[in-house]
Amino acid sequence: MKLIELKEVNKTFQDGRKTIEALKPTNFSVEGGEFVAIIGPSGSGKSTFLTIIGGLQSPTEGEVLIKDQKFSNLDEKERAKKRFNEIGFILQASNLIPFLTVKDQLKLVNKIKKTKLDEQRVENLLSELGINKLMNKYPSDLSGGEKQRAAIARAMYHNPSVILADEPTASLDTDRAFEVVKILARETKKQNKATIMVTHDERLTEQCDAVYVMKDGVLKNKQEE
């Protein structure tokens, strides 16, 4: 099943009198259990692409569907709601809230959904990622790799369909970076998520099921190149 699908999506910006096409019309989809990498130089439109998938900005034309349901055409409030339920973000500098312990980062999801914290699920998820002993630590007490693993836990915890990872290894050394990507690949399969990772480091794409290259707003499957 296609968890996320882009139909003829493009994005243009006005820069003075010039119209810049940041993303040329693109068709793209990711299925459950599929781990996709998007590589490309900076300024190629990778971030634009990711933010459109994540519903942080609307496409100029075309539409984004999540599980065959409208997403990009929803109003901002509805989109935020859907984003909260269906998308897990993992960002460069980690998306952890500095004043919450690892466990509280997850508990926040329950607080917003007004549900009870599922202790068992927290325990399982964190042991799976090898950070269950750090449950009561603040982000500032964690190493870079641990932070990213906690960020993965946060992104996975509310059981979204789609995981969007924006340069998740940017602040890590090579060994740690490989480890984080490996965990991401493993969890994608295990929990049947559609994971899209944006990176500029081609070596990290070994674990991926498909690799796309973004260049000047055009997205191409690497094998076609």
Add this chain to the structure above:
Amino acid sequence: MFLAWREIKYSKTRFVLIIGVVVLIAYLVYFLTGLAYGLAQENRMSIDKWDADGIVLADESNLNINMSMFDKEQMEEIEASEKASVGVAPSVVQLENQTSEESKVNITFFGVDKEEFIFPEVIEGEEFNKDKEAIANISLKEEEGFEIGDEVSLAGADLTVEIVGFTDNAKFSVGPVLYINQPTYQQVRASGFGEREEEIISAIVVRSDAEELGDVNIGSDDLELYSISEFISNLPGYTAQVLTFGLMIGFLVLIAAMIIGIFIYVLTLQKSSILGVMKAQGISSAYISRSVIGQTFLLSVMGVFTGLGLTLLTGLLLPAAVPHQYNFIFLLSITALLITVAVAGAFLSVRTVVNIDPLEAID
């Protein structure tokens, strides 16, 4: 509240400082309110003690009871459901065996009739039964060491009165009141002026059963009837004092709101990248805003109540000579007002939260 409380716990120093500022402002507001109220009370206490509705003064007196003076016989012409005569005379007294300047006390004599309703209730000792006996406000015992049986001499007159009892809540123009009978009052008033034939009083206090003193008839052109509230607000300096304090307290409350508002605003700006990430994750502006406002509420409650505690503690330690008094309703409304304006100040930050673009969290 989840986020709000966790953040306070995490950045303790920062929030303790903010709470500290709130504590100081609240403390100042409470303290000033106590002083203002205490001072106002000491101006009017003895008048409130009358529990009267109106007061009749000499027309010429311009509402100043010290300048009002008329013949007691005019009382008979006044129709009211209850009436009482009072003679008022400011004076300086001293315990008889003392001579130092410090032992002189400014007081006000109230000449009253034992049968009339403004006669004070004695809480210690007994009522006066003959001339030259006085009932004093209890503050004279607490602050000046007056005791029952003490002879008190009047400055500049060859007259002494004996303290036979004490009453409470009897202060006029921030000084204690000495109640004496009316014949003695005549002597006090006449001292320095020579004897008079008619019996002089300062005012007639009336109680009324009708609205706006409708059933009171004074029957004389030389006299004028005023309501007690009008009389109180025209006590020398009273209104100016209440207004000055009121203005200061009002501004302080406003400043408190602004300071807290600005603190929270700066904190919100500092956090904007984290808030951006939260919004990118789909956490709504409403949730974040509620958390910011909830946090302000927590901070102001902690600060204001600590300030209240400090104020009450100070109240216990303060010497009786400082006119301060706390009124439950005032404390309650100041507390509610401070917390409300602080929370209102936090709404300044809501716009910032709404305007944070989650896109910036990604770029």
